[in-house]
Amino acid sequence: xxxxxxxxxxxxxxxxxxxxxxxxxxxxxxxxxxxxxxxxxxxxxxxxxxxxxxxxxxxxxxxxxxxxxxxxxxxxxxxxxxxxxxxxxxxxxxxxxxxxxxxxxxxxxxxxxxxxxxxxxxxxxxxxxxxxxxxxxxxxxxxxxxxxxxxxxxxxxxxxxxxxxxxxxxxxxxxxxxxxxxxxxxxxxxxxxxxxxxxxxxxxxxxxxxxxxxxxxxxxxxxxxxxxxxxxxxxxxxxxxxxxxxxxxxxxxxxxxxxxxxxxxxxxxxxxxxxxxxxxxxxxxxxxxxxxxxxxxxxxxxxxxxxxxxxxxxxxxxxxxxxxxxxxxxxxxxxxxxxxxx
Amino acid sequence: xxxxxxxxxxxxxxxxxxxxxxxxxxxxxxxxxxxxxxxxxxxxxxxxxxxxxxxxxxxxxxxxxxxxxxxxxxxxxxxxxxxxxxxxxxxxxxxxxxxxxxxxxxxxxxxxxxxxxxxxxxxxxxxxxxxxxxxxxxxxxxxxxxxxxxxxxxxxxxxxxxxxxxxxxxxxxxxxxxxxxxxxxxxxxxxxxxxxxxxxxxxxxxxxxxxxxxxxxxxxxxxxxxxxxxxxxxxxxxxxxxxxxxxxxxxxxxxxxxxxxxxxxxxxxxxxxxxxxxxxxxxxxxxxxxxxxxxxxxxxxxxxxxxxxxxxxxxxxxxxxxxxxxxxxxxxxxxxxxxxxxxxxxxxxx
Numbered sequence: 203x204x205x206x207x208x209x210x211x212x213x214x215x216x217x218x219x220x221x222x223x224x225x226x227x228x229x230x231x232x233x234x235x236x237x238x239x240x241x242x243x244x245x246x247x248x249x250x251x252x253x254x255x256x257x258x259x260x261x262x263x264x265x266x267x268x269x270x271x272x273x274x275x276x277x278x279x280x281x282x283x284x285x286x287x288x289x290x291x292x293x294x295x296x297x298x299x300x301x302x303x304x305x306x307x308x309x310x311x312x313x314x315x316x317x318x319x320x321x322x323x324x325x326x327x328x329x330x331x332x333x334x335x336x337x338x339x340x341x342x343x344x345x346x347x348x349x350x351x352x353x354x355x356x357x358x359x360x361x362x363x364x365x366x367x368x369x370x371x372x373x374x375x376x377x378x379x380x381x382x383x384x385x386x387x388x389x390x391x392x393x394x395x396x397x398x399x400x401x402x403x404x405x406x407x408x409x410x411x412x413x414x415x416x417x418x419x420x421x422x423x424x425x426x427x428x429x430x431x432x433x434x435x436x437x438x439x440x441x442x443x444x445x446x447x448x449x450x451x452x453x454x455x456x457x458x459x460x461x462x463x464x465x466x467x468x469x470x471x472x473x474x475x476x477x478x479x480x481x482x483x484x485x486x487x488x489x490x491x492x493x494x495x496x497x498x499x500x501x502x503x504x505x506x507x508x509x510x511x512x513x514x515x516x517x518x519x520x521x522x523x524x525x526x527x528x529x530x531x532x533x534x535x536x537x538x539x540x541x542x543x544x
Numbered sequence: 545x546x547x548x549x550x551x552x553x554x555x556x557x558x559x560x561x562x563x564x565x566x567x568x569x570x571x572x573x574x575x576x577x578x579x580x581x582x583x584x585x586x587x588x589x590x591x592x593x594x595x596x597x598x599x600x601x602x603x604x605x606x607x608x609x610x611x612x613x614x615x616x617x618x619x620x621x622x623x624x625x626x627x628x629x630x631x632x633x634x635x636x637x638x639x640x641x642x643x644x645x646x647x648x649x650x651x652x653x654x655x656x657x658x659x660x661x662x663x664x665x666x667x668x669x670x671x672x673x674x675x676x677x678x679x680x681x682x683x684x685x686x687x688x689x690x691x692x693x694x695x696x697x698x699x700x701x702x703x704x705x706x707x708x709x710x711x712x713x714x715x716x717x718x719x720x721x722x723x724x725x726x727x728x729x730x731x732x733x734x735x736x737x738x739x740x741x742x743x744x745x746x747x748x749x750x751x752x753x754x755x756x757x758x759x760x761x762x763x764x765x766x767x768x769x770x771x772x773x774x775x776x777x778x779x780x781x782x783x784x785x786x787x788x789x790x791x792x793x794x795x796x797x798x799x800x801x802x803x804x805x806x807x808x809x810x811x812x813x814x815x816x817x818x819x820x821x822x823x824x825x826x827x828x829x830x831x832x833x834x835x836x837x838x839x840x841x842x843x844x845x846x847x848x849x850x851x852x853x854x855x856x857x858x859x860x861x862x863x864x865x866x867x868x869x870x871x872x873x874x875x876x877x878x879x880x881x882x883x884x885x886x887x888x889x890x891x892x893x894x
Contacts, residue, residue, distance in 0.1 A: 241686055241689065243689065243693065300879075301879050302878060304882065305882050307685065308685065308689070308830070311689055312825070312826060315822070316823060316826075316871065317871065320870075329865070451696065455697055511701045511705050514697060518698040519698060522694045522698075525687040525688075526676075526680060
């Protein structure tokens, strides 16, 4: 057992890039679920909207020439960020919200999860190769971002945890998380945020007091979607690729785990939840691998190649347990989350 | 008389779009009857597969008020059980050889093995219900939904790890074969799917009129009142999950066959059939078996006909776009009739 590498990987999971991406996705989901009571089971598609908004603007074959012709080469990245963070998720939220937000909560759940899967299928379609790069996805759209990096790509920084480029994503990522969380904190304390909570608690009461619940729910869906898309954009930049299979149902599931771990209805809960989730995953991964190598885990139970899969299974079981015993999350407040079924 | 107010606008748009579509299809049918017939049968076959998956979903939702996101993983698991029994020729999870495979002619052994696989699927449904759903009675909707999502991942990890990179054959006797009727090629699998769907729906029709079925409808109507009348709610839950898992498994077997796929083997993508069938569920109404049948058929027809006849008109979308047609149908359906064609209207809130 190499405890050094176990600790190193766990710390890396705790504060690394994955924790950043999913902290943002979970912050968005927390606006949907924690504050407004919307059951969004397709946060992956909002992340995908962010990633593809950037990648398609900057790197894909079709719209590329047109965009360069219009705005010039150097501005493509900023336009891509704008498309990924604002345009794509807002359009997506409108498509998802208009037919479903007047209905019972499970309709939004099903429409969002179906959309997430269908988006993935469409993005994989070979016929759309010029737009989405089909199953290979798109690459080579993030170089502008790394050009600004003050770090040496080959050197390691921060107790040897991160390479130069990762370090740059790490710093920008946590700054983004901090800014987003601060804005959300202000919004939730504002009268607007109190209306959202009122809708979550009793929509009919909020409506009888003259609040347009449909409009507020739509605004919440859009805001949460935009925050999720920021996470997706950062993820695309961090991995330097936008690939359909990066946005499978598991992504949504992890965002839910982060929200529930940290406690729904708390502004900073999802950040903690995301960090804990990835620390646990990294720990389980390294620990099991070391265990298999050292012969502590018998071969018939888990082989080395299965470890990556098994840890996902463990997270699934862990969440089943959590949703069963403590649905308000580890740090959540039961009174805050007195949700009834709607 | 349809009055033009806010609620009716989508309906009018729908009628306005349906009239030219119908005229277009009639012209196509007159021009090339064989192609039209072939497309129609294929569409009905796909619709039958969607309807089977949707029916399992509806049974579980109606009885337990649970949105079951694990339906796709259950479908793949069911197909995997068949593969264990007929390709590896042993009982799932054991090394005991499958004695049924050598009984009688090839198709008989295969059919018996499939029945055993369906029993395994029912057991899987029962186990899932007992361990994860029963303790959640009365808990918030989202906890149960998250649990089924977690189950989906657990099952899918198991499925994918078993399938690995090679596909696992189901050795279906009729394979990708078919017959020609009036110049139209018809896959045997399409006929099989249609027959299975008819049998399943007739079965559910009579089941709803049996004593257990009435108990299930009573539980769906009001759980507490049903319990007070001495109905064993736990048993109803168990039956619903077992039936839902069996229907999912049947759907999973057909999901490897034309018109869905040509491979005749379980692969990681098999689980996607449930997500593709969700529009059928929503269109038909979450809690209606009739709705599941009609929703499945409408979505199947829309998808195949759009793929056959509209592909030439939309070059920029290309060959893969029929995949999103069910989704478009679902959105239109939600705008026109939010609670589905046969669903309970109380679902509408505002």
